Amino acid sequence: MRIHILKDYEEVSTKAASVVSSQIILKPNSVLGLATGSTPLGMYQKLVEMYNDQMVGFSEVITFNLDEYLGLNPEHPQSYNYYMYNNLFNKVNLSEDRINIPSGDIDKLEEFCKEYDQKIDRAGGIDLQVLGIGTNGHIGFNEPDHILKTGTHVVELAQETIEANSRFFDSLDEVPRRAISMGMSSIMRAKKILLLASGENKAEAIKRTISGEITTEVPASLLQLHPDVTVVVDKKAAKLIG
Template identity: 60%
Template sequence: MKIIVVEDYREMSKKAADIVASQVILKNDSVLGLATGSTPEGMYSRLVEMHREGTLDFSSIQSFNLDEYLGLDPEHSQSYHHYMHHHLFNHINTDPNNVHIPWGQASDMAAYCRNYDQQIAAAGGIDLQVLGIGGNGHIGFNEPDEFLSAGTHVVDLTEETVEANSRFFASRDEVPKKAVTMGMGSIMKAKKILLLASGKGKAQAIKDTVSGNVSTRVPASFLQLHGDVTLILDEEAAALLP
């Protein structure tokens, strides 16, 4: 596990964008695993800039997003479909057929989740998976629990996660209580993993991820078992590391 500590969010975003850009340049048909939330917004903004500068060509890139709220209309301003198009896909030359975001309105979610994992496998697996981390150590929407699911699945969101996400909605009552997410097995199959964390609210989760025991109570701790993980942290997120 490689840990890179930078001064602030801006530097974290730039460094992350450089790593993703390198993947795209070195393998122009890469399969990217993408995350949402406030943490990667700066990274996406920089990738858009690089594309506009003529540095990056996304035309042959495939992408698979980590998660989506269950039951939320894709056109809703807080859906992850909307987020990804607003922050990235509307501004680059990606092929819409190569964009995969979990569909939270499938009539048979169990079958849909199996098919999502099959699509990833058919694409050759994820070359680079981008992750954020929740304050409770969740990645994707794999919440702390007694057990963790390996494949893509539907999950009940914890009160902590609902509360954290309520800032994006008009009221807490509007926050979906369920989501569809890649499982830990799906994430761990990625060839390379890049985790981003910014702010003092992530410091304990990062400490538990890096130096704690591997536990389902800290899903991100499973990254200790992966052979190629890079963490990019700002100074606040890294504050509790030795």
């Protein structure tokens, strides 16, 4: 596990974009696992700037997103589908048929989850998986529990996660209570993993991820078992690690 402690969010975003762009330059048809939320937003902005400056292209890239709220249609402003198109997909030369995002507006959930995992396998697996981290140590929407699901699955969101995400909605009641998420096996099978964190509120989760015991109560701690993980954090998020 390689740990980069940088000055601030701006530097975290720049470093993360550099890691992703390097992956694409080295392998233009890379399969990228992508995250949403406030943390990777700066990274996507940097990647769009690099694309506009003709430093990187996305024409051969395949993407798989980590998760999506259930009950939100793709056009909902807080859906992760909307987030990805608004912040990256509509701004680079990424082909529509190479984009994969879990659907939050479907009926046959079990079949969809199975097919999503099969799509990842048919694409050759994920070359680089980008992750954020929740204050409770969740990655994707794999919440702390005594057991963790391996494949893509439906998740009952923890109250802590619902409250944390309520800042994106008009009220707490509007936050979906369920989501669809890649499982830990799907994440851990990625060839490389890039974990991003910024802010003092992520400090405890980062400490428990990289220096604590490996436990399903901190899903991100399982990343200690992966052979190629890069952690990029700012000083505030790193304040509790030695």
